[in-house]
Amino acid sequence: MTLKSLFRGWVERYFSDEEAVILLLVLALGFAVVIWLGQMLAPFLTALVIAFLLQGAVNGLTRRRVPQMLAVLIVYLGFLGVLLAMALVLLPLIWNQLVNLLQETPRMFASGQSLLDDLQARYPQLVTPDQIQSWIGMAGREMTQLGQRALSLSLSSLGNVLSLIVYLVLVPILVFFMLKDRDRLVGFTVSLLPQNRKLMTRIWEEMDDQIANYVRGKFIEIIIVGGVAFFTFICFGLPYSALLAVLVGLSVLVPYIGAAVATLPVAAVAGFHFGISDQFAYVLVAYGVIQALDGNVLVPVLFSEAVNLHPVSIILAVLFFGGIWGFWGIFFAIPLATLLKALVYAWPRGIQQHREDASLEQPVEP
Known part of the structure; x- marks a missing residue:
């Protein structure tokens, strides 16, 4: 059996069906869009994931005979409440603790150095002064790199703030319409696929x-x-x-x-x-x-x-x-x-x- 005939048999086995070829093209197109346009479409993809998560709650309410639109409003208002709680309570708390941690890093560094000196005094055969100097130098380099990253982050903070504002405005709007018009959007997407699927x-x-x-x-x-x-x-x-x-x-x-x-x-x-x-x-x-x-x-x-x-x-x-x-x-x-x-x-x-x-x-x- 030649290599050409082997390749032909493999293609006929897996790609002789029209639906298999279309599915392969759809998957390739989807991965390509996410890889090359993922940053541009990030708000849409984020809203898609959130709407996918919230749809389970909407389905649970509709199974309990809650009208579709009312179920969407209940779930969406709950989502907005959680989002506001995170933006107004959790994020400021985490940010303040992160700033305090960075401010206390030199003290922690000095405490770690004293701990190493204590280990060297207790176990001189296991921990040598050269090893301590090597560890201190490595920690110092990591601290320098951390400071450089913090500086670059602060210089680009304006762009990050603008991106955050875009997310906070666009994502909730997209989530609402994805939940509200789910059947219409899914029907349109399915209409683009072949009949035999x-x-x-x-x-x-x-x-x-x-x-x-x-x-x-x-x-x-x-x-x-x-x-x-x-x-x-x-x-x-x-x-x-x-x-x-x-x-x-x-x-x-x-x-x-x-x-x-x-x-x-x-x-x-x-x-x-x-x-x-x-x-x-x-x-x-x-x-x-x-x-x-x-x-x-x-x-x-x-x-x-x-x-x-x-x-x-x-x-x-x-x-x-x-x-x-x-x-x-x-x-x-x-x-x-x-x-x-x-x-x-x-x-x-x-x-x-x-x-x-x-x-x-x-x-x-x-």
């Missing part, structure tokens, strides 16, 4: 519930984990509790890696505030209990078997899509990986089923 329908039906459950469940997980971490840090008297709680809540976006990364700032702040003491150990134990309950209780309850992916596949998806789309790539890494899995499993079966249906529909000659 059995394979697309099969893949969409398989993905719809999984993506919806994952995205909504992930938002609920962020809120629960962040809220529990906030009240736990408050009970221990840990400074910068809101900032650390937001970091811990967002760490659940990256499975396995996020929990390990969030441990470093929590341990650093607790160590600088309490020192190497029993209180420091209690904070780390409480943080470990939160992560254990999240992974062994909360995640199975929220997601069940909706997302059945190998851990290696999850890590590869996070690295790949996070490298392409940043935060949103990390957030949607698991749904996109699930989509690719559904395509791999449904594509050959869909084409074969289409051929079998076509053969059954042909009239039998007498």
Whole structure:
């Protein structure tokens, strides 16, 4: 068998069906639009994600015989209330704690240097003066880079403020019309697709519930984990509790890696505030209990078997899509990986089923 015949057989197997070729073009066009026009269309894509999340609440109200428009208004007003609470309460609190943390960074740096000197005095054979100087130099370089990033961020703050204003105005408007005219928008999008779309329908039906459950469940997980971490840090008297709680809540976006990364700032702040003491150990134990309950209780309850992916596949998806789309790539890494899995499993079966249906529909000659 030659390479040409092998390639021809592979093409005939997977791309001989017209629907498969159209689906491939639709997927390629969608990825291209997000990659090259993602920054330009960011408010629209953000509103699309939020409307997708809120649609579940609208459907829940309509199932309880609430009129469609009234359900949309109730959910939308609740969304605006949460948005205003975040803009007026949570964001200023986090910003103030971040500013205080940056102001106290030199003191923390000096405290860390004294801690290293103490370790060198206690264990001179394990920690040498050269190692201490190397660690101090590395920390100094990191502090310099952090200052440069803060300076560049402050210089571009005007553009960031304008972008924030655009988001705060456009996104709520887009969300309202996406919820209000959902059927019309979905009907228009479906009208652009070919009439024969059995394979697309099969893949969409398989993905719809999984993506919806994952995205909504992930938002609920962020809120629960962040809220529990906030009240736990408050009970221990840990400074910068809101900032650390937001970091811990967002760490659940990256499975396995996020929990390990969030441990470093929590341990650093607790160590600088309490020192190497029993209180420091209690904070780390409480943080470990939160992560254990999240992974062994909360995640199975929220997601069940909706997302059945190998851990290696999850890590590869996070690295790949996070490298392409940043935060949103990390957030949607698991749904996109699930989509690719559904395509791999449904594509050959869909084409074969289409051929079998076509053969059954042909009239039998007498």
